[in-house]
Amino acid sequence: MRKGQCVERKVKISVQNLSVFFGQHQALRSLTMNVPANRILGIIGPASSGKTTFLRTLNRMNDLDPESRAEGRVLLDGADIYHPSQSAVQLRKRVGMVFALPMPLPMSIYDNVVYGPRLSGIRNRAALDVIVERTLTAAFLWDEVKDRLNMLALRLSGGQQQRLCLARTLAMEPEVVLLDEPCSGLDPISTARIEDALTVLKERYTIILVTNNTKQASRIADETAFFLMGELVELGETSQIFTVPCDQRTSDYVTGRFG
Amino acid sequence: MQNSPNIPVQPNCPDRRRTQNAVVIWCRDKLARYIFLAVAFSATASLLLIALFILKEGVPFIIKVGLKSFLLSSEWNPAAEKFGIYPMIIASLWVTLGAMLIGAPLGVAGAIFLTQFVPRSIMRIIKPMIELLAGIPSVVYGFMGVMVLAPFIRNYLGGPGLSLLAGSIILGVMVLPTVISISTDAINAVPKTYLEGALALGATRWQSVHMVILKAARSGIIASIILAMGRAVGETMAVIMVAGNAVRIPHSALDPVRTLTANIALEMGYATGLHRQALFATGVVLFVVVMILNSLAIAAMKRKTGN
Numbered sequence: 395m396r397k398g399q400c401v402e403r404k405v406k407i408s409v410q411n412l413s414v415f416f417g418q419h420q421a422l423r424s425l426t427m428n429v430p431a432n433r434i435l436g437i438i439g440p441a442s443s444g445k446t447t448f449l450r451t452l453n454r455m456n457d458l459d460p461e462s463r464a465e466g467r468v469l470l471d472g473a474d475i476y477h478p479s480q481s482a483v484q485l486r487k488r489v490g491m492v493f494a495l496p497m498p499l500p501m502s503i504y505d506n507v508v509y510g511p512r513l514s515g516i517r518n519r520a521a522l523d524v525i526v527e528r529t530l531t532a533a534f535l536w537d538e539v540k541d542r543l544n545m546l547a548l549r550l551s552g553g554q555q556q557r558l559c560l561a562r563t564l565a566m567e568p569e570v571v572l573l574d575e576p577c578s579g580l581d582p583i584s585t586a587r588i589e590d591a592l593t594v595l596k597e598r599y600t601i602i603l604v605t606n607n608t609k610q611a612s613r614i615a616d617e618t619a620f621f622l623m624g625e626l627v628e629l630g631e632t633s634q635i636f637t638v639p640c641d642q643r644t645s646d647y648v649t650g651r652f653g
Numbered sequence: 654m655q656n657s658p659n660i661p662v663q664p665n666c667p668d669r670r671r672t673q674n675a676v677v678i679w680c681r682d683k684l685a686r687y688i689f690l691a692v693a694f695s696a697t698a699s700l701l702l703i704a705l706f707i708l709k710e711g712v713p714f715i716i717k718v719g720l721k722s723f724l725l726s727s728e729w730n731p732a733a734e735k736f737g738i739y740p741m742i743i744a745s746l747w748v749t750l751g752a753m754l755i756g757a758p759l760g761v762a763g764a765i766f767l768t769q770f771v772p773r774s775i776m777r778i779i780k781p782m783i784e785l786l787a788g789i790p791s792v793v794y795g796f797m798g799v800m801v802l803a804p805f806i807r808n809y810l811g812g813p814g815l816s817l818l819a820g821s822i823i824l825g826v827m828v829l830p831t832v833i834s835i836s837t838d839a840i841n842a843v844p845k846t847y848l849e850g851a852l853a854l855g856a857t858r859w860q861s862v863h864m865v866i867l868k869a870a871r872s873g874i875i876a877s878i879i880l881a882m883g884r885a886v887g888e889t890m891a892v893i894m895v896a897g898n899a900v901r902i903p904h905s906a907l908d909p910v911r912t913l914t915a916n917i918a919l920e921m922g923y924a925t926g927l928h929r930q931a932l933f934a935t936g937v938v939l940f941v942v943v944m945i946l947n948s949l950a951i952a953a954m955k956r957k958t959g960n
Contacts, residue, residue: 453853455852458848458849458852460772483855483857486852486853486854486855487854490853490854495846497844497846497849497850499847499851499865500847500865500868500869501868509851509856509864510854510855513854513855513856513860514855559850562854563853563854566854566855
């Protein structure tokens with residue numbers, strides 16, 4: 395399954411036999427895969443194939459659903475994130491997430507960005523100012539909002555809101571950034587801005603990008619995983635997945651024959 | 654092309670009958686419309702009529718005695734034609750304030766607990782029970798106050814027992830359903846995404862509740878408290894039973910007090926002439942206070958939808 399991968403890379407997240415259930419329904423079926431550090435991993439697959447569930451497992455957002463249950467192991471830098479001694483709150487500071495619908499908190503642009511740092515106890519105004527400028531610049535948003543940082547974030551356009559959410563996630567200095575279809579509601583220009591931001595950001599972060607848009611995966615992902623009905627069908631270098639996939643189902647999906 | 658199944662095929666009936674049907678339907682439509690309009694209008698009309706009636710009886714009195722001496726004089730002695738409702742105004746304010754000090758924090762905390770920290774299945778059992786509290790007649794609350802609360806206060810804190818404190822506690826419990834159900838609705842109306850967003854940024858459950866959810870639901874929570882205040886100001890029966898009804902300015906929470914509403918209810922039965930008018934004027938004052946509180950609540954809720 396891991397054809398075409400010639401360089402051994404540092405593994406950031408190692409998933410071993412992961413199954414996730416919601417009540418009786420099994421959403422993920424015994425997944426085993428490695429997520430390499432400092433690359434963009436694209437996850438593609440049709441609706442309800444478990445992509446989002448997988449993402450939400452990695453920062454334990456599934457814990458919010460009392461019906462959910464995870465089996466198997468997820469190792470972040472070698473430590474099991476579902477181990478009882480691990481705190482979900484601490485984990486979420488290391489593994490940030492950007493959701494499909496941009497959802498700034500009902501406060502100003504500035505307060506949205508510094509929400510995470512403030513939770514970690516940073517109160518110094520100058521330090522916060524630096525974080526705001528750095529992260530908004532990294533999210534390609536600084537030039538558009540630098541004169542109105544005190545404006546209510548909900549008044550930004552959809553694309554700007556999504557980049558704000560990205561900046562907000564970066565402000566926590568996470569190690570991994572999870573993106574759940576971040577461009578599903580955005581126009582092509584906003585999408586391009588976010589993609590540009592991600593290609594730069596992978597230098598510093600490990601990025602996992604769930605997308606319904608196979609083109610997007612082929613544009614920016616270094617590796618691509620194909621999910622189907624809660625199973626990992628294939629994982630490999632993006633170029634290989636899109637040109638010479640090993641599995642017939644992958645081939646059918648990326649060429650648009652089903653899904 | 655297919656006919657969609659829920660559009661019935663028109664029966665092939667004679668033309669005359671069809672037009673007749675159309676006329677009948679049109680008439681029935683109009684009739685129903687006017688009946689409903691009349692019903693809806695009667696509710697508004699009764700509000701207007703009540704307002705007019707109270708104003709008609711009360712305002713001439715206020716003009717005759719003078720607004721200042723009516724509101725700010727402390728002597729209430731109908732036999733000597735002294736009509737100062739200042740002690741009652743103070744009593745109403747204190748009792749309401751006390752009720753809010755007890756009811757608002759408890760109610761808001763209850764709403765947070767119910768929406769954030771309790772599984773949905775349990776909330777579905779608890780919330781209707783709390784709403785049932787609103788259905789208990791106020792006489793029953795008063796009864797509990799007289800039999801349980803007043804003796805308790807008398808024995809452990811001193812004073813006559815029937816007091817400002819007893820009234821505040823009883824009212825504080827009575828407004829709980831109002832505060833809890835409107836606050837839970839406001840909190841539930843906050844998009845779930847806010848909670849997820851805050852949690853995904855590494856906030857703990859409590860941090861995301863008080864920094865994000867309460868902020869987003871703030872106007873609804875404020876509205877619930879203002880509505881509860883309106884209810885507390887207007888409550889009569891329970892207050893008569895537990896507050897002691899002495900016409901004097903309270904100096905401690907253990908003093909007996911008489912509120913504006915209690916004053917009207919206690920004396921209306923035998924009041925005549927100027928005395929009767931004075932009670933109506935008291936009603937005018939109450940009416941104005943409650944109207945102001947309700948408008949504030951509506952304004953607070955509007956601000957929420959405005960955002």
